[in-house]
Amino acid sequence: MKRSEIAFSASLVVIDYLMVINAGILSYYMRFWEPIVGVFPVVYNLSFSNFFIWLSIIALLWLLSFALAGLYSMKGNSRAVDEVSKIILSCSTAITILMFIFFFSRNLFESRFIILFGWFFSIILVILGRGFIRFLQRSLYKFGIGIHRVVIIGEGMVAENVIGDLAYDLRSGYKVVTQISNFNEVNEQRIREMKQQDKIDEILVATSNLSSETLERLHNFSYVNHVDLKYVADIFDFPINNFEILNIAGLPIVELKKTKLEGWGRIAKRIFDIIVSSLLIIILFPVFLIIAIAIKLDSPGPLFFVYQRIGKNGKPFTYFKFRSMYKNAHQLKFDPKFLKQQQNLRAGSPMTKFVNDPRITRVGKFIRRFSLDELPELFNVFIGKMSLVGPRPHEIEEVAKYKSYHQRVLSIKPGMTGMAQVSGRSDLSFDEEVRLDIWYMENWSMKLDLMILFKTPWAIIRKRKAD
Numbered sequence: 001m002k003r004s005e006i007a008f009s010a011s012l013v014v015i016d017y018l019m020v021i022n023a024g025i026l027s028y029y030m031r032f033w034e035p036i037v038g039v040f041p042v043v044y045n046l047s048f049s050n051f052f053i054w055l056s057i058i059a060l061l062w063l064l065s066f067a068l069a070g071l072y073s074m075k076g077n078s079r080a081v082d083e084v085s086k087i088i089l090s091c092s093t094a095i096t097i098l099m100f101i102f103f104f105s106r107n108l109f110e111s112r113f114i115i116l117f118g119w120f121f122s123i124i125l126v127i128l129g130r131g132f133i134r135f136l137q138r139s140l141y142k143f144g145i146g147i148h149r150v151v152i153i154g155e156g157m158v159a160e161n162v163i164g165d166l167a168y169d170l171r172s173g174y175k176v177v178t179q180i181s182n183f184n185e186v187n188e189q190r191i192r193e194m195k196q197q198d199k200i201d202e203i204l205v206a207t208s209n210l211s212s213e214t215l216e217r218l219h220n221f222s223y224v225n226h227v228d229l230k231y232v233a234d235i236f237d238f239p240i241n242n243f244e245i246l247n248i249a250g251l252p253i254v255e256l257k258k259t260k261l262e263g264w265g266r267i268a269k270r271i272f273d274i275i276v277s278s279l280l281i282i283i284l285f286p287v288f289l290i291i292a293i294a295i296k297l298d299s300p301g302p303l304f305f306v307y308q309r310i311g312k313n314g315k316p317f318t319y320f321k322f323r324s325m326y327k328n329a330h331q332l333k334f335d336p337k338f339l340k341q342q343q344n345l346r347a348g349s350p351m352t353k354f355v356n357d358p359r360i361t362r363v364g365k366f367i368r369r370f371s372l373d374e375l376p377e378l379f380n381v382f383i384g385k386m387s388l389v390g391p392r393p394h395e396i397e398e399v400a401k402y403k404s405y406h407q408r409v410l411s412i413k414p415g416m417t418g419m420a421q422v423s424g425r426s427d428l429s430f431d432e433e434v435r436l437d438i439w440y441m442e443n444w445s446m447k448l449d450l451m452i453l454f455k456t457p458w459a460i461i462r463k464r465k466a467d
Contacts, residue, residue: 004146015129023121024055065090095119152179154207202228259441277381298363301327309393324364390415391437422455
């Protein structure tokens with residue numbers, strides 16, 4: 001998802017709100033227009049200040065109606081006639097709700113004239129406002145701003161038609177950077193280098209001659225290298241859970257969705273993270289203080305364990321939690337002599353989990369038992385490096401051992417808790433955890449996040465009883 005698409009979609013929200021406000025103001029002054037007053041005398045005294053307060057609130061109903069109609073999609077590829085139809089339907093839905101509220105309650109709003117003309121003007125002004133935004137967006141395409149730079153994989157009639165149609169329809173916002181015939185090792189490295197040099201954004205497969213193994217390898221490549229992947233028509237035959245069919249320059253194109261956490265889903269999750277993490281930091285401050293004192297009294301060393309973990313898109317970030325081990329004990333996990341003496345429950349995976357880990361302090365055992373050592377992660381959530389729910393963040397050395405399939409979990413922010421933590425099993429293998437995290441990515445919803453958050457305390461208690 002390009003930032004320009006998010007910016008333009010957000011600008012639509014602002015322009016829609018302003019246009020609805022202006023429609024209401026225009027209707028208000030239209031009501032006092034002399035030719036209309038001569039036919040329909042004004043029989044009430046509604047001050048503009050009171051009217052504007054009501055209007056500012058009512059305009060939000062229009063925005064809600066627009067959102068439910070899908071008018072804030074991050075993809076700007078809808079046809080003009082479809083967008084206009086949705087605007088008319090949404091404005092009509094909003095005005096119908098208002099009619100039920102106000103039509104028979106003159107104490108709340110005394111002019112049905114303003115309501116009806118507000119409906120008419122809102123349709124006209126919203127269409128004009130959105131037309132201006134779309135015109136601005138497509139004008140910027142000519143300067144390469146916000147445009148999708150794409151690699152075409154394929155040759156023959158299908159690929160040539162795709163290239164020709166994209167070149168002809170400049171409004172699509174797509175520019176073909178290069179075309180390759182297949183996805184072999186040489187071309188894979190070539191595409192990787194182009195992505196690293198920020199020359200491409202997407203891969204578009206326009207051939208049905210790729211084997212299912214090659215397609216799956218290409219699918220994994222798109223995850224690892226953070227390149228959007230699209231297909232012309234339905235030319236894949238391996239399981240894909242999330243996809244969207246787009247209409248670009250008249251072409252039926254299938255886009256594989258790495259996660260539902262794109263567009264407005266990502267924005268909603270971020271707002272939720274900020275609100276909840278800030279509240280929990282304030283509420284749990286006394287707990288932070290008690291744990292800090294206990295750690296300092298128990299053993300010498302810093303209060304926090306600070307380390308580099310891998311976050312979204314494989315980027316490292318500074319991760320911190322309450323120290324639960326003796327000072328410098330973390331480095332022992334890289335000592336071959338120490339490793340030989342320990343029983344690693346995660347042997348054969350990138351992770352380590354020792355039985356009766358001797359590095360853990362007395363206080364550390366307690367705060368780990370109730371996951372209290374992870375409370376400082378709330379600060380990582382607040383600043384945007386982590387989320388409340390998501391795959392657990394792993395160390396740089398652990399991620400270096402990931403297989404291609406494992407790296408899919410790096411497509412979203414790591415979380416304080418996740419599917420694996422509330423699965424009901426404490427003996428999950430690393431591969432099983434990854435599969436749960438990928439399922440979460442592909443099926444995300446706010447409802448799912450809330451379910452995981454509510455289950456987390458019970459999962460901690462259940463783990464405590466098992467120990």
